[in-house]
Amino acid sequence: MRRLELLIPAAVLTLVVLAVLFAPLLAPHQPLEQNLDDVLGSPSAQHWFGTDSLGRDILSRMLYGGRVSLSSAAIALAVFVALGVPLGLWAGFTSGPADRTITWLADLLLALPTVIILLVVLAVFKDNEVVTMVALGVTGSTSMIRVVRGATKAVRGQVFVVSAEGAGLNQWHILRRHVLPHVRGPITVQATFFAATAVLVETSLGFLGLGVQAPRPTWGNLVGESIQQIQPAPWFLLITGGVVALVALCVGLVGDAIRDMTATEPDLPSPSRPARARPGTASTSPSSGVLALENVTVCHGGVTPLVTDVSFALRAGEVVGLVGESGCGKSMTARAALGLLPDGVELVSGVVRVDGADVAVLSSAARRRLLGRLIGYVPQDPVPSLDPSFTVGSQLAEVVATEPGLSRAEVRERCADLLRRVRVPDVPRVLASYPHQISGGMAQRVNIALAMALRPRILIADEPTTALDVTVQAEILDLLRTLAAEQDLAVLLVTHDWGVVADLCERAVVMYAGEVVEISPVATLFARPSHPYTRALLRADLRGSTPFSQLPTIPGVVPAAGAWAYGCRFADRCVLAADECRAGPVPLRSTPDGVARCVRSDELQKAGVR
Numbered sequence: 001m002r003r004l005e006l007l008i009p010a011a012v013l014t015l016v017v018l019a020v021l022f023a024p025l026l027a028p029h030q031p032l033e034q035n036l037d038d039v040l041g042s043p044s045a046q047h048w049f050g051t052d053s054l055g056r057d058i059l060s061r062m063l064y065g066g067r068v069s070l071s072s073a074a075i076a077l078a079v080f081v082a083l084g085v086p087l088g089l090w091a092g093f094t095s096g097p098a099d100r101t102i103t104w105l106a107d108l109l110l111a112l113p114t115v116i117i118l119l120v121v122l123a124v125f126k127d128n129e130v131v132t133m134v135a136l137g138v139t140g141s142t143s144m145i146r147v148v149r150g151a152t153k154a155v156r157g158q159v160f161v162v163s164a165e166g167a168g169l170n171q172w173h174i175l176r177r178h179v180l181p182h183v184r185g186p187i188t189v190q191a192t193f194f195a196a197t198a199v200l201v202e203t204s205l206g207f208l209g210l211g212v213q214a215p216r217p218t219w220g221n222l223v224g225e226s227i228q229q230i231q232p233a234p235w236f237l238l239i240t241g242g243v244v245a246l247v248a249l250c251v252g253l254v255g256d257a258i259r260d261m262t263a264t265e266p267d268l269p270s271p272s273r274p275a276r277a278r279p280g281t282a283s284t285s286p287s288s289g290v291l292a293l294e295n296v297t298v299c300h301g302g303v304t305p306l307v308t309d310v311s312f313a314l315r316a317g318e319v320v321g322l323v324g325e326s327g328c329g330k331s332m333t334a335r336a337a338l339g340l341l342p343d344g345v346e347l348v349s350g351v352v353r354v355d356g357a358d359v360a361v362l363s364s365a366a367r368r369r370l371l372g373r374l375i376g377y378v379p380q381d382p383v384p385s386l387d388p389s390f391t392v393g394s395q396l397a398e399v400v401a402t403e404p405g406l407s408r409a410e411v412r413e414r415c416a417d418l419l420r421r422v423r424v425p426d427v428p429r430v431l432a433s434y435p436h437q438i439s440g441g442m443a444q445r446v447n448i449a450l451a452m453a454l455r456p457r458i459l460i461a462d463e464p465t466t467a468l469d470v471t472v473q474a475e476i477l478d479l480l481r482t483l484a485a486e487q488d489l490a491v492l493l494v495t496h497d498w499g500v501v502a503d504l505c506e507r508a509v510v511m512y513a514g515e516v517v518e519i520s521p522v523a524t525l526f527a528r529p530s531h532p533y534t535r536a537l538l539r540a541d542l543r544g545s546t547p548f549s550q551l552p553t554i555p556g557v558v559p560a561a562g563a564w565a566y567g568c569r570f571a572d573r574c575v576l577a578a579d580e581c582r583a584g585p586v587p588l589r590s591t592p593d594g595v596a597r598c599v600r601s602d603e604l605q606k607a608g609v610r
């Protein structure tokens with residue numbers, strides 16, 4: 001079906017272009033040949049499209065006119081692509097002054113009124129169609145620059161591009177071989193839409209009596225003439241306008257079809273991509289996990305690291321807590337796993353594996369689509385995460401209906417079933433309610449139902465109970481525990497709350513200043529933390545404190561992203577820090593049942609104190 005959506009308009013366009021190209025062979029009459037005995041004759045066997053006010057054959061004039069109109073559109077399109085693609089690629093690939101200058105120029109062009117520019121060009125260059133079309137291509141190229149720049153930025157952070165740079169390939173080679181193939185889709189779509197616009201602009205200029213002048217035919221001249229003859233010969237406009245509209249429509253449909261095809265056929269992970277092993281982290285990154293992050297590094301603006309070299313894995317049915325102070329990189333890590341990094345933040349190296357397949361090599365849009373099905377996401381703020389304009393039922397149905405082949409009744413039943421599974425008491429009422437009509441706890445159940453709608457294998461919950469009161473928190477945690485156990489879900493739980501970790505998680509990943517500092521089973525972690533940061537965090541927890549005694553705190557604050565100490569990043573706040581800690585980066589070391597990034601982890605383990 002999709003192929004037909006492309007093939008039919010493409011076939012029509014090909015026929016029109018061929019007919020126009022071979023006009024001297026196909027046209028039954030000369031375009032300027034007059035017959036004043038047969039003016040404004042309606043379509044007949046001799047004149048398929050009829051005759052005009054001077055008895056000239058309209059079909060022949062359309063065939064010859066198309067040569068001017070389509071070649072003009074082709075000139076504009078060539079300029080549009082020749083300017084827009086390289087500038088967009090360059091801006092997207094090289095952040096900094098080049099990017100800023102090109103973006104500024106594109107903004108400037110956008111601010112100029114195209115119609116006025118074209119009229120000025122026509123006046124200055126005496127109706128020169130070629131110069132006018134060049135001007136149209138230049139002014140239009142802003143949209144191509146912007147789209148290509150955005151698409152290039154998305155590809156820029158992909159691991160394979162970083163690897164190509166690391167291999168010393170030059171920028172133009174990387175752009176041509178590794179970036180261009182991934183931005184081909186948006187380029188084709190932009191080009192087809194601009195081609196349709198160029199045909200219509202050329203026609204409009206001819207219609208206004210600008211550009212190529214009569215008696216030389218162009219589609220614009222013919223449409224202009226047909227409007228003057230609308231009363232005696234209405235079919236004249238119907239035919240000339242119809243051909244122009246058909247061509248513009250087919251160009252647009254080809255663009256739509258290409259867009260849809262490129263949107264639903266993402267690049268698949270390349271099986272030939274070499275595995276990149278790094279020392280010191282293998283023990284934390286078993287690729288057998290249902291979700292595995294291997295040496296993930298995330299940067300802002302391509303330069304400021306937010307998260308570095310993070311590796312850990314989740315097994316099916318396992319709940320893992322991701323713990324650390326605010327700003328340590330928990331959310332960025334979770335978002336890297338989801339393929340949902342904020343604008344300007346990119347995964348610059350590392351691998352995210354789902355069921356063993358490397359999803360980091362996918363384009364970001366394809367990764368999002370894939371992970372959207374494999375990984376469910378439960379947000380921190382339950383109510384704002386739901387769209388206030390739609391009922392719970394319609395929001396659930398929207399997601400459920402993306403599964404092909406479901407009838408409306410089946411979608412409704414699936415939505416109700418999802419709510420029952422997350423223990424919503426009055427399902428029909430909640431389905432018919434708007435988000436503001438339900439409580440925070442109920443909204444979080446709805447978010448969990450939404451996350452579960454496509455039967456994901458993994459659930460990532462970013463502080464899912466922070467915004468809820470204590471009793472509701474317990475219910476939501478119990479629900480997550482049950483879902484993980486019953487449906488063999490791997491759950492990554494981002495939290496500040498040790499109580500939640502103790503209650504729900506089997507293992508915890510502790511992060512500090514953008515890196516993993518400890519991974520241990522929860523029981524071990526509570527009894528014998530292997531990193532001074534874990535120990536300090538546990539000590540600072542309210543739960544273990546004595547009433548009216550002063551709560552221990554960790555002196556200092558988490559350093560800003562990238563402004564980390566050269567050696568152990570926690571050294572400045574650590575009561576156990578020694579010169580050795582500041583001498584250089586501390587690698588993760590194995591502990592009896594996990595890993596820790598501390599030169600004194602053995603000592604801490606043995607001491608077994610909190």
Ligand SMILES: Nc1ncnc2c1ncn2[C@@H]1O[C@H](COP(=O)(O)OP(=O)(O)OP(=O)(O)O)[C@@H](O)[C@H]1O
Nearest residue numbers: 300306325326327328329330331332333342560561
């Ligand atoms: N959109 C963004 N652009 C650039 N930097 C960001 C962005 N969001 C967060 N950061 C920075 O990334 C680092 C890690 O932030 P992250 O949100 O992952 O921390 P967190 O441990 O989840 O904190 P919290 O518990 O407060 O959510 C911080 O230094 C933060 O300032």
